[in-house]
Amino acid sequence: MNNVVLKCQSLKKTYKKKNRKLVILKDINYEFKSGHVYAIVGKSGAGKTTLINILGLLKKQDSGKIFILNNDVSKINENKASEIRNKNIGFVFQSFYLDPLLTTEENIKLPMLLNNSLDKIKINERVKKLLKEVELEDRETHFPKELSGGEQQRVAIARALANNPDIILADEPTGSLDPENEENILNILKSLAKKGKCIIIVTHSKTVREYADIVLELKKGILEEVSRD
Amino acid sequence: MKNYLILILKRIIRDFKSRLVILLIALILLLGTIVSINEKTTEEMLSKETYSKYHNRLYQLVKKESYETKKKDIKGIPHIITILHEYNIASEYLSSEEFKTPNTDHTIQAYTADNLSLPKIKYGTNFPDKQGFYMVCPINMYPNSNLSSNNINFKITNKDRIDMQQYLNKTIQFQFENVNNMNIKKESIDIKIVGLYEVNKHSLEDNTCYINESAKKYIYDTLNNDLPSYIEKSNPEAAVIIIDDIKNLEEVESELSKIGYRLDPYTIIDPNFLIETKKINKTYSLILSIICVFLLFLILFKDTKNTLKYNKLLKYLGAKDNHLYLTNLIHNILIILLAFILSLILSFIYRGLLNIIIYFRPFLFSKNEIIFSITYLFKIFITIFISTIIISILNNVYIKYKLNKN
Numbered sequence: 001m002n003n004v005v006l007k008c009q010s011l012k013k014t015y016k017k018k019n020r021k022l023v024i025l026k027d028i029n030y031e032f033k034s035g036h037v038y039a040i041v042g043k044s045g046a047g048k049t050t051l052i053n054i055l056g057l058l059k060k061q062d063s064g065k066i067f068i069l070n071n072d073v074s075k076i077n078e079n080k081a082s083e084i085r086n087k088n089i090g091f092v093f094q095s096f097y098l099d100p101l102l103t104t105e106e107n108i109k110l111p112m113l114l115n116n117s118l119d120k121i122k123i124n125e126r127v128k129k130l131l132k133e134v135e136l137e138d139r140e141t142h143f144p145k146e147l148s149g150g151e152q153q154r155v156a157i158a159r160a161l162a163n164n165p166d167i168i169l170a171d172e173p174t175g176s177l178d179p180e181n182e183e184n185i186l187n188i189l190k191s192l193a194k195k196g197k198c199i200i201i202v203t204h205s206k207t208v209r210e211y212a213d214i215v216l217e218l219k220k221g222i223l224e225e226v227s228r229d
Numbered sequence: 230m231k232n233y234l235i236l237i238l239k240r241i242i243r244d245f246k247s248r249l250v251i252l253l254i255a256l257i258l259l260l261g262t263i264v265s266i267n268e269k270t271t272e273e274m275l276s277k278e279t280y281s282k283y284h285n286r287l288y289q290l291v292k293k294e295s296y297e298t299k300k301k302d303i304k305g306i307p308h309i310i311t312i313l314h315e316y317n318i319a320s321e322y323l324s325s326e327e328f329k330t331p332n333t334d335h336t337i338q339a340y341t342a343d344n345l346s347l348p349k350i351k352y353g354t355n356f357p358d359k360q361g362f363y364m365v366c367p368i369n370m371y372p373n374s375n376l377s378s379n380n381i382n383f384k385i386t387n388k389d390r391i392d393m394q395q396y397l398n399k400t401i402q403f404q405f406e407n408v409n410n411m412n413i414k415k416e417s418i419d420i421k422i423v424g425l426y427e428v429n430k431h432s433l434e435d436n437t438c439y440i441n442e443s444a445k446k447y448i449y450d451t452l453n454n455d456l457p458s459y460i461e462k463s464n465p466e467a468a469v470i471i472i473d474d475i476k477n478l479e480e481v482e483s484e485l486s487k488i489g490y491r492l493d494p495y496t497i498i499d500p501n502f503l504i505e506t507k508k509i510n511k512t513y514s515l516i517l518s519i520i521c522v523f524l525l526f527l528i529l530f531k532d533t534k535n536t537l538k539y540n541k542l543l544k545y546l547g548a549k550d551n552h553l554y555l556t557n558l559i560h561n562i563l564i565i566l567l568a569f570i571l572s573l574i575l576s577f578i579y580r581g582l583l584n585i586i587i588y589f590r591p592f593l594f595s596k597n598e599i600i601f602s603i604t605y606l607f608k609i610f611i612t613i614f615i616s617t618i619i620i621s622i623l624n625n626v627y628i629k630y631k632l633n634k635n
């Protein structure tokens with residue numbers, strides 16, 4: 001608890017578009033600790049998604065360093081990045097991003113199948129446990145289109161937890177949900193933080209700000225802690 | 230990996246679009262089967278020893294003349310072995326009490342032959358020159374009139390086979406039925422078994438025996454004498470000649486044309502037909518392959534948006550790039566493999582239906598008269614398979630570019 005799981009140092013990212021240089025991230029420095037829920041707020045176009053993707057090793061920063069569990073991952077190759085994504089990071093999206101052709105159970109299994117080291121029995125046990133955690137035990141053979149939005153997002157959270165990662169990166173996870181489902185999802189994320197995960201949520205929502213332990217604002221390429229309201 | 234493969238398979242089967250593609254390609258491959266059936270069936274028939282040794286030497290002698298006149302006219306023309314009444318060509322069913330076994334009707338099918346057209350004799354001799362009724366049989370004979378019995382449980386069992394060596398050089402009494410007559414009447418003939426041959430894939434069937442011309446003539450005359458008045462006799466003037474070798478056909482033809490005769494191949498299969506169908510089949514397979522490849526190309530690239538979305542998801546979940554490309558490739562290969570399997574199933578059903586419709590044979594358990602070429606299907610499949618790999622690689626290059634763009 002409370003140890004630094006994700007650290008960024010002087011992160012910088014610019015996009016070039018039609019000869020115009022767009023500085024999105026100017027100088028990001030922050031240490032994310034386990035056991036906390038972080039809310040990242042900021043105007044649309046501020047670069048929140050870009051930041052999440054860089055932290056999730058899907059995008060390369062122009063300069064600066066990222067440490068995951070005290071390992072410098074700034075210069076690792078694509079395959080190593082994939083491995084870290086698979087084992088240490090879970091993603092949750094606004095649009096849920098479930099595979100429509102797979103059942104709840106299979107969607108949750110997917111990251112485990114990409115991780116060669118698990119055997120079938122372990123996988124099935126783990127799926128059962130995760131389904132219980134998100135309260136979807138009786139929905140395991142449903143397809144995404146047979147589930148409500150809130151249920152789909154719970155499946156997505158279970159999937160993000162599949163390989164028991166230390167970090168959950170959630171890009172507007174409640175953006176498509178009604179208030180009731182929003183609270184439900186936030187409660188789940190909050191309880192995960194209590195179990196020692198580091199939860200990073202990009203959000204516009206006031207409710208999320210209230211739930212978060214720490215609120216960060218991304219503004220003019222700088223990330224700063226702000227008060228909760 | 231195994232679990233992951235199963236997952237890919239499930240995704241294919243659950244996807245309506247993939248199912249449609251599989252069905253489309255399977256139907257195109259089935260078309261391949263359908264066009265190949267003629268070729269394969271003809272090829273198979275032509276490969277039979279009896280055909281190549283005998284039937285392709287049979288020619289109908291065409292001119293409005295009596296049989297006797299024809300017989301006189303061809304005297305002295307070289308390379309003609311003999312002249313027969315047309316009716317001498319058909320085979321006869323002969324049964325014998327000697328060949329009684331538990332599950333058969335102790336009946337064999339007897340074709341007329343001469344020493345040139347006989348299969349290779351393993352034991353005994355060819356037909357002797359001496360006047361008489363002679364027969365050549367398979368070494369392990371299966372004495373049943375129908376080798377693909379209408380009985381569903383039918384199977385050729387070894388205990389029903391007869392080792393014919395015990396009958397070599399023996400004279401056996403055979404019965405044949407006068408089926409033309411309302412009161413079926415049994416007639417008989419004594420035939421000496423002079424030789425035995427080994428059945429191989431070029432032979433006709435395990436109940437095929439050969440009798441010499443005099444035996445055939447005896448059977449025919451017996452039947453014909455007893456013909457009731459309301460049955461029309463087959464044209465007694467129709468004549469068929471046997472030439473000694475197919476090589477000499479042209480010479481015989483030109484000699485005969487001098488005296489106003491024309492030759493028609495007696496058998497239904499004209500070897501030229503095979504060459505023609507082969508040509509047509511080649512064109513067809515080319516067209517079918519091109520359609521398939523075009524279809525695959527269209528579908529794979531049209532579906533790039535979905536593939537991209539799925540690949541992006543897999544990337545979020547920690548899939549390595551190579552894994553993505555391999556997954557896409559396996560996905561596409563599985564689609565055409567499934568299409569191939571489906572086309573095989575459809576082909577078998579199609580052949581089964583043809584067998585029922587044309588030959589009134591039961592579906593699965595009969596020796597099929599219709600042969601379809603799995604090799605032909607395979608050739609088209611290989612073309613499509615290789616194309617799929619090439620298209621998938623191209624598609625992957627495109628996807629890689631798209632994925633890394635943002």
Ligand SMILES: Nc1ncnc2c1ncn2[C@@H]1O[C@H](COP(=O)(O)OP(=O)(O)O)[C@@H](O)[C@H]1O
Nearest residue numbers: 015017024043044045046047048049050051635
């Ligand atoms: N691949 C890209 N190429 C060029 N510009 C981009 C690209 N991705 C995002 N941007 C720009 O960067 C800015 C930040 O985008 P984003 O990180 O999605 O913001 P947010 O999630 O905070 O709304 C936007 O102005 C967007 O247009």
Ligand SMILES: [Mg+2]
Nearest residue numbers: 048049050171
């Ligand atoms: Mg965004």
